[in-house]
Amino acid sequence: MSATATRTVLALEDVVKQYAGGVRALDGVTLRVEAGELMAIVGPSGSGKSTLLHIMGTLDRPSAGSVSVAGHDVSLLDDRALAGLRSRFIGFVFQQFFLIDGMTALENVAQGLLYSATPSRERLAAARLALQRVGLAHRVLHHPSQLSGGERQRVAIARAVVARPAVVFADEPTGNLDSRTGAEVLALLRELNDQGATLVVITHDRELASALPRCVVMRDGRVVSDR
């Protein structure tokens, strides 16, 4: 990665998050994510990685320090603008998938474009493509309850990438899957990264983390290693 050819999608500068009780979940984190990266943030529970995910994903605001996503300083944005930032530049994959039960896989994926005022027809077309990209073209009209765990996570991944965000955060994406399915999901993430997606995987699984090109280790709210 040469400095001239890269584009910073996420920049954290001295970020501190202190909760009301006095707990300092993040204690001066500085981190940059460049476009096209595939990285892991790893740490034991209580290391502050979930808080970091929330701050990076603009779901929460830091107590001190600055966060900017795709060049936008988060501290300058109100709820509405922040939501717009998420709808356009950020994708999420969760351990529990969070698919909506009453909807087909296609409709679930299309939800990823709902809050950017994309017309329904375009949403569904993009969702179909995204499902193809994750290898679920044959499961388009299935409901989540009719899908296996691995398939559900693939649907969730398709939903995260359907709007072609600048960065996708995956929170323990293999946490609810058996090891073989987990490996498949990880392979899919690599594949998407090869196609240009920027991915940040948050995990407590050191083995999984060390398999990725970059690995940031967290402990007690600080970054203790970054390679």
Next chain:
Amino acid sequence: MSSRLLLADIARVAAVGLRTRKLRAALSALGIAIGIASVVAVLGLSESSRAGLIRQLDELGTNLLTIAPGQTLAGSDATLPDAATKKIGRIAGVQQVSSVRTLDASVRRTDHIDPDETGGLGVAAADPSLLATLGGRMTRGHFLTAATGQTTSVVLGAVAARRLGIDRVGVQVYIAGRWYSVIGIMASLPLAGDLDRSVLMGYDAAAAYLREERSATTIYMRAAPTAVGRVRERLAATANPQNPEEVTVSRPSDALTARAAAESAFTGLFLGLGAVALLVGGIGIANTMVISVLERRSEIGLRRALGATRGHVRSQFLGESLLLAAAGGAAGIIIGALVIGGYARSRGWETVIPPDALAGGLGAALAIGALAGLYPAARAARLPPTEALRSV
């Protein structure tokens, strides 16, 4: 760069919760449906019945008065002078007048029946003009005339005919030791129910065969509509100049008017019950929405992560509540309209579905939906995304 949700999508997203929990949605909309249905039905039924009564009043006229002897000061039954009917006919403004005398006799189908078995039927003498004065009509045969009034001919009231089992003319009935032939059957007389249960003969026949006097027991009088008040004041003195206090004057249509008023009093009561049903329905929807927000925390978190603003989350749950109430309201209006139609038909009224009740019903349903959804929606919107996404 702000997050935007298309208007059509607001409705679509609001419908998600209903789509996935159909039974619950149907049950919580049911309360509103029952409330709206009862309000619409009550309003429609009272309109329909009032329309029926008003039509009946218009047909019968409110200008019919009855004059009857009351009691003497000593407390015994008074009588009207024989000339009363003629004198009343000469008051300015009087259009028609005729009289009836209740006779002390019973009517029987044959002479084998016990004379005490009257079947609740009376025998009376009547003027030939009675039918016209009362605005009545015949279902069979003809009314009494001056000629048939002198013979052993009788006309039956509607109830009398039914109780005697007579549905055609030419049949004989037995009154006080003599056979009379039925020459006509009257349709029901709403303003003179007593006559429905009577068998009528002419005054001459009553005098000849039953040795009855000619003093009337009821005089029916129809006045020009504008003169009713004026005529009424002069009736007692005209009918019985010596003892005007022994005369009772009444207006039979007052009973129908009173019935219309009484029904509107009931309408108020039923509307109150309908309002209670609506309130309970609204609470049911609020309850459903509160539970829905609790259950769908992760969906709220997900939507916030996908780019929904607090406003979008609020509109989703408010929309869901409005949809529930609107569905309930629409169902209620249909049920209410069906009830009105069915009941009005069974009563022979014309069906009146007041547009105010329809618009008001739907408006009330939406207002209740908005109120019921307000608190749950605000709660959903206030939920911080990090908390909503926390694994359960």
